[in-house]
Amino acid sequence: SQELEQSPQSLIVQEGKNLTINCTSSKTLYGLYWYKQKYGEGLIFLMMLQKGGEEKSHEKITAKLDEKKQQSSLHITASQPSHAGIYLCGADRGNTPLVFGKGTRLSVIA
């Protein structure tokens, strides 16, 4: 959806490097979901952010929702081949179905 823009569209990083993926909404978010998809497989839920300024971490992945609740960032520290895949953000606008960004394709090379 054009309501939700992800950047970059694709990313190639060397193993061990840090990276950031951004998700920007044209409207205020009630919540923001991050999913990961391995090539050819289903989507795996990573994290959900609801409050402006909220930050959550899981292993080496940290996600933040900015104070004005219109942008989120996903940061991976010391990337590994297991981090490769497609990362999608999904916007919660209240009592309506989730709207997704187009995804960011991440490749991690040795």
Add this chain to the structure above:
Amino acid sequence: NAGVTQTPKFQVLKTGQSMTLQCAQDMNHEYMSWYRQDPGMGLRLIHYSVGAGITDQGEVPNGYNVSRSTTEDFPLRLLLAAPSQTSVYFCASTPGVGSNSPLHFGNGTRLTVT
């Protein structure tokens, strides 16, 4: 729990044929939805249902029909398949829209229409 189960995993159809993509969940979720995923387009919502007997259109509903006779099942029907419907289809469920719970996704059905 099996979660969200989609069948089949792969399907090849000829233009004009019909088929039903099956989706079942065993989590007693009220909300279910169908998305299609195309290269460069992300996930686009086809149809969704907030409970048994209730369905509604999403962003790209043309060419697809749905019904929700039970809480567990939400089949997606293609009546006259077209090459433009070649895609990967995902079914997803959650306790309810606005429930602050994430969508649970099936593993997808890869459909090719020739």
